[in-house]
Amino acid sequence: MADVQSGENLLFLTDEQLRQGIEAMFFAYRGFTADPDLILTELAYGRAHHRAIHFIARRPGTTVSNLLSILGVTKQSLNRVLRTLIDDGLVKSEKGTIDKRERHLTLTDAGHALEQRLSDSQRARMRSAYRAAGPTAVAGFRQVLEAMMDPELRRKYRAMRETDT
Amino acid sequence: MADVQSGENLLFLTDEQLRQGIEAMFFAYRGFTADPDLILTELAYGRAHHRAIHFIARRPGTTVSNLLSILGVTKQSLNRVLRTLIDDGLVKSEKGTIDKRERHLTLTDAGHALEQRLSDSQRARMRSAYRAAGPTAVAGFRQVLEAMMDPELRRKYRAMRETDT
DNA sequence: CAAGATACGTCAGCCTTGTTGACATTCCAA
DNA sequence: TTGGAATGTCAACAAGGCTGACGTATCTTG
Numbered sequence: 001m002a003d004v005q006s007g008e009n010l011l012f013l014t015d016e017q018l019r020q021g022i023e024a025m026f027f028a029y030r031g032f033t034a035d036p037d038l039i040l041t042e043l044a045y046g047r048a049h050h051r052a053i054h055f056i057a058r059r060p061g062t063t064v065s066n067l068l069s070i071l072g073v074t075k076q077s078l079n080r081v082l083r084t085l086i087d088d089g090l091v092k093s094e095k096g097t098i099d100k101r102e103r104h105l106t107l108t109d110a111g112h113a114l115e116q117r118l119s120d121s122q123r124a125r126m127r128s129a130y131r132a133a134g135p136t137a138v139a140g141f142r143q144v145l146e147a148m149m150d151p152e153l154r155r156k157y158r159a160m161r162e163t164d165t
Numbered sequence: 166m167a168d169v170q171s172g173e174n175l176l177f178l179t180d181e182q183l184r185q186g187i188e189a190m191f192f193a194y195r196g197f198t199a200d201p202d203l204i205l206t207e208l209a210y211g212r213a214h215h216r217a218i219h220f221i222a223r224r225p226g227t228t229v230s231n232l233l234s235i236l237g238v239t240k241q242s243l244n245r246v247l248r249t250l251i252d253d254g255l256v257k258s259e260k261g262t263i264d265k266r267e268r269h270l271t272l273t274d275a276g277h278a279l280e281q282r283l284s285d286s287q288r289a290r291m292r293s294a295y296r297a298a299g300p301t302a303v304a305g306f307r308q309v310l311e312a313m314m315d316p317e318l319r320r321k322y323r324a325m326r327e328t329d330t
Numbered sequence: 331c332a333a334g335a336t337a338c339g340t341c342a343g344c345c346t347t348g349t350t351g352a353c354a355t356t357c358c359a360a
Numbered sequence: 361t362t363g364g365a366a367t368g369t370c371a372a373c374a375a376g377g378c379t380g381a382c383g384t385a386t387c388t389t390g
Contacts, residue, residue: 012303013295018288019223020326021295021307025197026216027318028310030237032190046346051191058184065366072195077348079368101357101366123183129312130178130186133305138177140298140305142186145193147294153192161185211375230337242377244339266337266386 035121048081050118056091057115061104070156090114200286213246215283221256222280226269235321255279
């Protein structure tokens with residue numbers, strides 16, 4: 001009985017099941033990025049710009065180094081992207097008043113407009129996937145994704161949730 | 166009553182919930198690729214090599230054009246990767262016997278060895294995430310991911326599952 | 331059989347986005 | 361006042377996408 005039970009419960013841990021999960025992640029991520037990518041291409045931006053815009057929108061006034069720790073890229077890489085966004089008038093960078101070394105990043109009106117377009121398109125797909133799968137599935141989806149993150153990123157992810165739901 | 170019910174059922178569709186799902190995908194995908202990336206870096210390969218190896222292992226004897234349709238890249242891009250894998254003796258390319266225009270791709274022993282290393286490391290994380298979240302969550306995870314795919318890729322994903330579970 | 335389509339390879343060049351390394355500036359804090 | 365942190369920037373490089381063009385077998389079809 002214990003054998004049968006554990007056998008049944010662990011079926012989802014076979015190598016085959018795991019591999020299917022891996023492939024599902026691969027294919028789903030393509031869908032996940034497909035819609036914003038269309039908009040970005042049209043504007044000669046890339047995913048890096050999207051990511052920066054997303055997290056600046058999420059945390060207005062965030063600093064460069066905070067953004068770096070979330071995105072996990074080098075400052076040179078981020079800076080190149082920020083440079084174009086600032087020059088194009090989508091992002092505003094302001095010296096900190098408390099700590100004047102820091103730059104606080106916010107979206108301009110144009111930045112907000114683009115952010116809205118991008119996240120609308122991405123949310124549309126998410127919404128239809130959520131709707132198709134239902135609330136229980138969505139809860140499971142979130143649980144597995146969270147368990148898959150590196151601890152450090154999970155911490156950041158959760159912190160981002162708490163502060164402003 | 167109908168209002169309350171639909172309100173409750175649709176809570177998982179608020180913009181905030183959707184955005185959290187989007188961020189979860191972003192952070193989880195980083196974890197998803199982190200472990201194989203370590204191995205690949207050490208061998209001077211990239212994710213593109215991993216993807217090719219994965220799907221060749223999954224479908225031994227697959228053709229170049231089939232791989233192209235799964236990976237969604239240009240033949241030039243794939244060819245660059247395949248070239249190095251063939252030259253390094255990880256992949257074997259053989260003219261088709263029925264249609265001699267086709268090249269059938271298989272892994273060599275060395276190719277299998279690397280594939281094993283890569284997928285072991287990726288499955289380990291998957292397994293621990295699955296274990297932490299439990300079977301119900303995993304079912305939901307898979308459902309949402311499938312619903313998120315482009316229809317064409319969902320077709321390919323399902324086809325890959327059916328043929329050899 | 332001739333003509334067109336298909337599968338594949340390859341050359342050349344371009345872009346985005348990541349990397350390392352080096353160096354300057356500004357400013358906080360001990 | 362001095363070390364270190366936060367930021368910006370220059371330069372060079374690589375992976376891995378892309379387009380366009382061209383060539384060569386090999387099927388397929390009229």
